[in-house]
Each structure stands twice: as C-alpha cells, then as structure tokens.
Amino acid sequence: MKDIIRVSVVILAVSAILIFINAKLANTGGASGKNSITVFNWGEYLDPALLKQFEEETGIKVIYETFDSNEAMMTKIEQGGTTYDIAVPSEYAIEKMKESDLLIPIDKAKLPNLKNIDPYFLDLAFDPENKFSIPYFWGTLGIAYNPELLDGQTFESWEDLWDPSLEQEVVLVDSAREVIGMGLNALGYSLNSTNISELEEAADKLRTLQPNIKAIIGDEITQLMVNGEAAVALTWSGQAADMMWDNEDIDYAVPEEGSNLWFDNMVIPRTAKNIDGAHAFINFMLDAEIAAQNADYVGYSTPNLAALDFMDPEVIQDERYYPDEEARNHLEVYKNLGLEMLGTYNELFLGLKMDLQ
Amino acid sequence: MNAKPTRFLSFVPYAAWIVLFVIAPIALITYYSFFDLAGNFTLENYRNFFTSIYFKLIVNSFWYAFLITFFSLLFAYPTAYFLTKTKHKQLWLLLIIIPSWINLLLKTYAFIGLFGLYGPINAFLEMAGIGQHQLLFTDFSFVFVAVYIFIPFMILPIFNSLDKLNPALIDAAQDLGANAWTTFSRVTLPLTMNGVKSGIQVVFIPALSLFMITRLIAGNKVITLGTAIEQQFLVAQNWGMGSTIAVFLILFMFIIMLFTSGSEKGAAGSGKIK
Amino acid sequence: MGKLSKLPKLYLAFVFIILYTPIFYLLYYSFNSGGTMSGFESFTFEHYAAVFEDTRLIMILINTIVVALLSALVSTAIGVLGAVTITFIRKKALRNAILSMNNILIVSPDVIIGASFLILFTLVGVKLGFASVLISHIAFSIPIVVIMVLPKLQEMSPSLIDAAIDLGASRRDVLTRVIIPFIKPGIFAGFFLALTYSLDDFAVTFFVTGNGFSTLSVEIYSMARAGVTLTINALSGLIFIVTLLLVFGYYAINRKSKNPFSGVRK
Numbered sequence: 028m029k030d031i032i033r034v035s036v037v038i039l040a041v042s043a044i045l046i047f048i049n050a051k052l053a054n055t056g057g058a059s060g061k062n063s064i065t066v067f068n069w070g071e072y073l074d075p076a077l078l079k080q081f082e083e084e085t086g087i088k089v090i091y092e093t094f095d096s097n098e099a100m101m102t103k104i105e106q107g108g109t110t111y112d113i114a115v116p117s118e119y120a121i122e123k124m125k126e127s128d129l130l131i132p133i134d135k136a137k138l139p140n141l142k143n144i145d146p147y148f149l150d151l152a153f154d155p156e157n158k159f160s161i162p163y164f165w166g167t168l169g170i171a172y173n174p175e176l177l178d179g180q181t182f183e184s185w186e187d188l189w190d191p192s193l194e195q196e197v198v199l200v201d202s203a204r205e206v207i208g209m210g211l212n213a214l215g216y217s218l219n220s221t222n223i224s225e226l227e228e229a230a231d232k233l234r235t236l237q238p239n240i241k242a243i244i245g246d247e248i249t250q251l252m253v254n255g256e257a258a259v260a261l262t263w264s265g266q267a268a269d270m271m272w273d274n275e276d277i278d279y280a281v282p283e284e285g286s287n288l289w290f291d292n293m294v295i296p297r298t299a300k301n302i303d304g305a306h307a308f309i310n311f312m313l314d315a316e317i318a319a320q321n322a323d324y325v326g327y328s329t330p331n332l333a334a335l336d337f338m339d340p341e342v343i344q345d346e347r348y349y350p351d352e353e354a355r356n357h358l359e360v361y362k363n364l365g366l367e368m369l370g371t372y373n374e375l376f377l378g379l380k381m382d383l384q
Numbered sequence: 385m386n387a388k389p390t391r392f393l394s395f396v397p398y399a400a401w402i403v404l405f406v407i408a409p410i411a412l413i414t415y416y417s418f419f420d421l422a423g424n425f426t427l428e429n430y431r432n433f434f435t436s437i438y439f440k441l442i443v444n445s446f447w448y449a450f451l452i453t454f455f456s457l458l459f460a461y462p463t464a465y466f467l468t469k470t471k472h473k474q475l476w477l478l479l480i481i482i483p484s485w486i487n488l489l490l491k492t493y494a495f496i497g498l499f500g501l502y503g504p505i506n507a508f509l510e511m512a513g514i515g516q517h518q519l520l521f522t523d524f525s526f527v528f529v530a531v532y533i534f535i536p537f538m539i540l541p542i543f544n545s546l547d548k549l550n551p552a553l554i555d556a557a558q559d560l561g562a563n564a565w566t567t568f569s570r571v572t573l574p575l576t577m578n579g580v581k582s583g584i585q586v587v588f589i590p591a592l593s594l595f596m597i598t599r600l601i602a603g604n605k606v607i608t609l610g611t612a613i614e615q616q617f618l619v620a621q622n623w624g625m626g627s628t629i630a631v632f633l634i635l636f637m638f639i640i641m642l643f644t645s646g647s648e649k650g651a652a653g654s655g656k657i658k
Numbered sequence: 659m660g661k662l663s664k665l666p667k668l669y670l671a672f673v674f675i676i677l678y679t680p681i682f683y684l685l686y687y688s689f690n691s692g693g694t695m696s697g698f699e700s701f702t703f704e705h706y707a708a709v710f711e712d713t714r715l716i717m718i719l720i721n722t723i724v725v726a727l728l729s730a731l732v733s734t735a736i737g738v739l740g741a742v743t744i745t746f747i748r749k750k751a752l753r754n755a756i757l758s759m760n761n762i763l764i765v766s767p768d769v770i771i772g773a774s775f776l777i778l779f780t781l782v783g784v785k786l787g788f789a790s791v792l793i794s795h796i797a798f799s800i801p802i803v804v805i806m807v808l809p810k811l812q813e814m815s816p817s818l819i820d821a822a823i824d825l826g827a828s829r830r831d832v833l834t835r836v837i838i839p840f841i842k843p844g845i846f847a848g849f850f851l852a853l854t855y856s857l858d859d860f861a862v863t864f865f866v867t868g869n870g871f872s873t874l875s876v877e878i879y880s881m882a883r884a885g886v887t888l889t890i891n892a893l894s895g896l897i898f899i900v901t902l903l904l905v906f907g908y909y910a911i912n913r914k915s916k917n918p919f920s921g922v923r924k
Contacts, residue, residue: 028834031845038731042724049720052713065870070880071887075714090870091714093880098618099864106776108786109868195518201599203619242521242603246882247496254696256500256520269885273694325884366421366621373620374437377612380604381440394833398740398800405797406759409766409774463673466666475909476670482901483677484854486684486894487878493886494680497687497695504683532676536854537802540847545809547843578809585761586805586851593767610767617769630770637765641758 063088064112064304067100067296072115072164074324081311087304104129104296111296112305118153118290119204121160122363130159131295137306140313143333147352148290153360160292161309162330164322166264167350167358168205168287171248175276176258185213185282188259189236197239198248198260203369203376204361205287206233206243209261212284219362223371230375234382243380252277263289265327268348272326279347281354288358290330410634416627429628438612438629442636445608449591452530456587457580459531460538467539468546477543484536492529492600499525499601521603529601530594538583545579546572589637609633681898688891695891705892715877715893721788722857722874729795730852736796737803737852738845742837744804745811760801771798772865779866786868794866795856802855803848810844811837 066073070093078089092111094100097120103109105127116124124130135141141161148162170182180192188197199206208218210229220226241257249266251257253273262270267279293312295305311317319337322329328348329335335343343349364372420426432438463480470476483491497503499519506516519525549572557567573580593610604611609629616626662670684695688706692699709715740760747753763771775797779790814837822836838845860875867876878890 028838031838031842035731038727042727045720045724049717049724052717052720069883070877071884075712092867092870092872093877094864095880095882096618098621102773103776103865103868106780108776108780108784198603201604242605244599244603246885247493247600249885250493250496250695251500253694254497254500255502256496265884273692273696370421370620370622370625373615377607377615378437380607381437383605394739395743397736398743401736401740401797401800402756402759404778405775405800406762408778409771410762412774412777413770459673462666462669466662466670469662469666470670472909475905478850478905478909479674480677481850481854482898482905483681485857485901486681486898487875487890488858489860489875489878489882490684490886490890490894491680493695494683498680498683500696502696532680535677537851540851541806541809541844544806544843544847545813548810548813578812582805582809586764586802589761589765593765595767613767614769617773623773626770630766633765633767634762637761638758641754641761 062086062301062304063090064301064308065090065092065110066308067092067094067104067111067114069093069115069291070095072291072325074321076324077312077317077321080317081308084311085304085307087301087307089308101127101129104298107298110298110300112299112301113308114294114296115163115291116160116294117361118151118292119361119363121292121294122153124294124296125154125159126363129297131297131299131302132158133161133295133309134306137303138310138313140310140315143313143315143318143331145330145332147355148330151290151360152362153290154292160294161313163291163293163312164265164325164327165288165290165330166328167281168208168261168263168289169267169279169281170259171252171262171267171270171277171279172259173252173255173257173274173277176255181278182259182280183283185209185284187282188239188261190239193239193259195239195241196258197236198241198251198257199243200248200261200263201243201245203372205261206379207372207375208287208361209233212282212286215284218285218287218359219364221364221368226371226375230379233379237383240383243383249273264348265325268326268328271347281350281358283357285357285359288355288360290360413627413630413634416623417631419624421622421624426624429624432625433628433632441607441609441612442632444606445592445610446636448527448530448594448606448608449588451527452534452591452594453584453588455527455531456534456538457583460535460583461542461580463535464539464542464546467543468549473543473547477540480539481536484533488533488596491532492597495525495529495532495601496520520601521605523602523606526597526602526606529597530591533597534587534591537586541579541582541586542576543579545576549575588640592636593633681894684891685895685898688888688895690888693888694885695888705888706896708887708889709893709896712889715889718872718874718877719893719897721871725788725792725795725873726853726856729792729799729856730849733796733799733852734803734845734849737800737848738807738838738841740800741804741807741811742833745808757804760804762801763798764801764805768859768861769865772862775862776865786866787871790866790868791863791871791873794862795859798859798862799852799855802851803845806848806851807841807844810841814840 064087066089068091078091081087082089097116100114100116101120101124104111104114138161144162148165149157154160170188172182174180207226207229210233211218211220211225214229214232216225216229246266248257248260248262249269252260252270264279267277270277271279293309295302299305312321313331315331315333316337318329318331318334322334322338346354417429418425418427420428467473467476498505500506501516501518505519510516553571553575554567557571562570592608593613594608595610595614598604598606598608598611613626613629616622616629687695687698689701690698691702691704744753744756747756775794779786784790818836819832822832827835858875860879863873864876878886881887881890
C-alpha cells in the first residue's frame, strides 16, 4: 500500500510541475492572451514562422489546432463548445457548411489583399461571390507515377490504368468520391453524376481494374511512392508534389478525360469569437510575400497571383503544379451531392473494397 | 461480511462512471440507430444491416479477431512464462510495455517501411535466398501488426497470474511423477486461466473493431465492422447506420461475455466470497 | 526459481527484437538529413534541434504526458474500487451484467466514443479542453484497469479476508492491508495499460478537445495529409530514451528496497 501511495504522490507532483512549466511556456508566446484567434487547419498546412510573424505584426495571439478530415472538422464545429475563428475546409465541405448555417459571411472591405487572388479562383459555384470563403490552396486529382519502375510508361488517359502490365501496381486513395469519380471520368461521365445507372456502370468498370489494384490507402501513398514501393497512384496534386519533392523520378499527370479540381478555402465558422481578428488573419495570409512563403513551405499550389512573383519561376511554370487555363477547363469541381447520394457513393465503394479481397 | 450501506461507498465513482460514460452513450447510440439521414424515425438501418455485405463484414471481423487473439496468446504465453523466470522480471516486463507508448501511427509507418519491397525484411529474405516478397497489404502483415499492437495486453495479465503461482504446486506435481507437459496442462495452465481469460478479453474485443491498420497495413484488403462504422460516421456522415452497426457490435460483445463467463465457476482458484 | 536455459532466452530475445525493431527504425531515420523515412542521406541532429525550437510542440508533449499520468492514476483508483466491489457481488447474473457493461467502451470504435462524449459534454456544458480530455481518458481507461485487476481478485482466497475479519480488521483495513497488497501486480498492470490507452488515443481526444488544447496523437494524425515530419521521429526518439532512462533509474534505485510489481510474496 505504501508504495502505491508513494507512486501516486510522485505522479501528482510531476503533473503539477509540468502544468506549471506549460503555463510558463504559454506566457512566453509573445502576444498576450487577451486578443487571440483560434485557427483550425490541417496539420503541416501552414508555415509556423508565419504565425509568429502575424502575432508580432498584429499583437493577436494565434492558437493553432489541427484536424485530419473535413467531416471530423465539421462535426466539431457543428457541436459547438469550441471557438474556432478560422477553418480551412475543402470546397464540398464549404457547400455543406453553408447549408447547415455554420459560416459567417466575410466582410471584403476588411480584406484589401483580396486583389492578389487570381480571379479564376473567385466566384466559383460552391461559393458564389465568395461570400463565405477565401481561396487558400488549390490543386487537381490525377495519376502520380514512377517511370523508372514502369519502363518509361506514361499516363495520358484514365484508361492507361487498366493496362494489363500494371498488375498489382496501382494504389488508389481511400476516398469514395475520388475513386468512383475516376470510374465516371473514365467512362466520360461527370464526376458529379447522380444518375444511378451511370454510377453502377462506373462501379462495374472499376471492378475490372481489380487485378491491377495493389492497395487502397490514405496519406501513406506518399511514403509508398517515394520508397518505390508503388509505381502508380491515384492521388491529389499536392501529395504528388510532396512525392516529387522527395523522389525526382516521380511524375504526375492529369488524364485528358478530365478530373477533379479542388480548393481549400479559409472560412470563418459560426463559433468564431474574434471576427475582426479572423479577417486580419485572412488578409495577412493573402499578402503576396506571405502567400509565397507559405506555398514554398507547404508545397501546394497557391491561388495568389501576386505571390507567384516571389516564387521560384521553375515551380510556377511547371504545368503539373500550375496547369494553364486550358488544361483547367477539363476539370470539374466537386458539388455537394447531398448525404443521400454520398451514401450511395460510399456503398458502391465499400462493395468494391469488399471484392478486393 | 455483513451488508452495511457504507460497503458500497467505494463503488460510487465506478457506478457513476457506468451511468455517465457507458449507459448514457449507449442510450445515445441506440437512439441514433433509429433515425435515417433526414432525421426521420426508421427501422431501415436495421434492415440494411441484414444484407449480405454486413454479414460478410461480421464474418471477416470475427475471423480476424480470432486469428489475432490466437497468435497473441500463442506468442504471449511463453513470453510471460519465461519472463517470470528471469532475474529482473519486473524490469523486463516494463520493457515489454514501453514500445506501446510510442505513437501508433508512427510505428505503423515504420512497419510500412520495414515490410516494404525495398525494406530491411525483404533485403534479408533476398540475402537468405528466399527472394523478394510482397509483404505489405497481405493478411499476414495485417495479423502480424495487430498482434504486435495487442501482445502487451495479453502478456501482462498472464504474467501476473503465472508470477503468483505457488512453485510448491509445480514441485508437488513433479514429485508425483508428472512430466513437464502434464504439469503444464494439468497444473500451470488451469491455475493461470483467469489471466488468460483477461488477456483474451482485452485482445479479442477491441480486435473486432480494428480500423486504422486495415487501411494502412492491409490496404483495405481486410475490412472489418470497425472500418464500416468509421466510414459511416466520418465519410458518409450517416450516424444512424454507424450507430446501428455499433449496437450490433456491442450485442456480439455481450454474447461473447456470456459464453466466456460460463466456465468461470469451474476455473480453479476463483475465490469469490460465498 | 530455476534459471533460464538457452532456448527460452533465445525466444525472449526474439520477442524483444520484434517489439523494438519499429522503434529503432523510427530512431534511425530521425537522424536522416533527407527529410523522409526512406533513403538515408546523411547524419544530422537538425530534427532534434527542431524539437527544442518548437515551443508549441513541447507544450503539446507536456499536455500529453500530464493527461496520460493523471488519467491513468484516476482511472486506476476508480477501476480498482469498482473491481473489488464487483467481486463482492454475489448474484452471478448481476456481476456478469456489470462486467459486460464494463467492456462496452473497449469494443466501441473510438469515433463512436468520441462523438458520443462530445455530445455529452456539450449537453452538460463542460468547456472543451484539458478537463474534457482528461475526463474522457479516465472514462475509456477504467475498463482496462478492471479487467487487469479482476483475475488477481479472483485468485485471492476468501479465507484470507475471513481471517482478517476474524482478527478484528475493519473494512478499510481489509481493503488497504489485505486486498490491495495482494492485487498490486494487477493494479500496476492496469495503470501501465491505462497509460498506453491514453498515449495512443487519437479519435476520442480529437472530438472532445478545444480551445487550443491538443495532444501529440492529434497532432501526428492531422499531419498525415501533408506528411509527418521527422521532427516527430526525433521527438519520439527523445521520449523513448527518456522513458528508458527513467525506468532503469527507478529500477536501480528501487531494487534494493522493493519491487513495484511484486505482490505479497514476501
């Protein structure tokens, strides 16, 4: 009994000391706690040096929290109990959040730097006139591949994935909209299709891809491609950029039939407490030099036209990261199809995965 | 012992926990399971559950949970047994637990690297003349990593029950002419059954709802009920269907508990106050 | 007790090698200047330097440790008292019912626990942050403690308690002088596995946290999309080494006095 009490006392003492240290650390964080904003973002999706710079310039302290999926983030904002002043959802999530009344309209008068954004990325269907969201990063969905492992084979069409030589070589991303969308695109349908017979046709088409499928996984695709473990992957341009950064052999292509164009935008959730601070933050991130530095750090494509002047010309001329307007016109942005339809996509996808075994 | 009301005073926090964090969430989940996406009352989720897809998921989940538990036990029992015989057994036991304190996602990434085509294991196989093999995204790697995750949970209770074992009993058995195997199967094993049962519970039950490594290590070639729930909650946002699957998972657990408790009475050394 | 012969030693060595291989793999790449967990380029300490520069990361680490220690401590206390009472319940049906309830949180996938706790906390009006995370971790660790303690309690012979009572021991004495010393190995097992549960949890913490409070797991999982940095490897390496040092240090100091695990044998 004695040693149990002793261990308990030690634990309590250690915890007390640690809590004290943390309180000290929190106070040394520059700006005082009074004026603060909470930013809710994907992990490693913002250069931490910029947060410090923002705190120094504005005196607003930034509390930075992270999430790993749009859906989990929405659940948290919907349930409340938290005060997020900024969140960075993808476009379909923004549509959903608008519908559920989870967003606060953005006051553009407070965003003089909005002029830096390429007009191409403004006023899109998921958020007309950008009432609720400001572009942060964007990209495409396509095929990342390693020609070294494939005798120089290249990919121009989705159909190329069905090539018999790719047996057990293709890795797909574990996401229903992306995979079913690829099936739809391969057949020439829209990736926002709500036509059941088209969807089933796409699922049947994908079933014939099975011999080639090595695995259906998530973000670990990056590691596998970099290692040379997988030769072909269905993935997003941002991740492809990460792969190419670490393995120069890897290439990325957006198939000619068309594919998905995606956006992550900054929004102000309903739970926000410091709306002025949130606007200040958005405006800060829209600054050309800041956006350039952030894009350098994260490695995704920035929608900030003025920022391109501050970036490595080699990167911005690279069609794989920054496809020109003509290439972009082949692409489609996801629409929010409603939960019912999303359920159908998921059922089809689950069925596909079950057959994989 | 006489039944004074104060006797249950120490039980209050535990009882409060059951009410607040077990019964309340279960009530919530059961409630949700009767609603469809539009928020209407429905039995549709339950009807959906009895389709072939979910039947296959159940069979899958149970099969893999069984495999994982079986191999955990197979490797854990000798480990625990030998550990009790080492000199600094407490230290060694702690060293078994420490790896489980390093983040699981990181360790999984390490396994992806280790099992990779160009990873050290394949390099070794190559050297040994066996040649390169696809290890990742197979049933083998899935079960291996799951056993890796769960094995400390199996070793600990078995170690504790073995460690307490009265060596006199084993000496007595040997004096009576029992060989090593008989001593083990007639004396040691029955006396450690409680520990084994605990181990099985803490491995089998959570193994039913494994999800993360089904994707990372098995590449979705293994799909369990856990994967399906995860997806219903986080991707399809169909909390009704997700809850329905969870209700069944809990029912299955109750059934397992019912079966495993049946033999409890006969187990040696179960000292309950009569 | 007899000494170990060669074969068992080999077997244990094999088990330990497997248990530690992934960790050494992570450690190895924490020194990689290449920036990823493949293709070792050259040796560097830069990722370790990055850990110490990142105040936010250090604060998150401290949060993680505090939550793990406190939740393991409290859940062990509640779980042990619960388990003791459970063994005193005479009706087998009732006992089984409580045990089944006990296991519900173990079988429920984390997302469900997380989502339902979140709803619970927002209903009651608990501010999301340190308190809600700590309470949740205590809640999901209790069942593992109960399961670890129960076999020890079942092994205890009733005559031990009867004897104590005959000798005039109070209920309190029976608990602190007879029962708890006997089940001590179970208590420590429960405590350590509760630590494991707490340190590993991602989904529940994610849902019930807020207001800037975060733990290492939440941080690591949300990095997956843009890539987990080697800073995290370095941090894990540091945690691992410090833990080992603490364990060996504690063991060296305590060896002469008493073993933390050993029961009433002496």
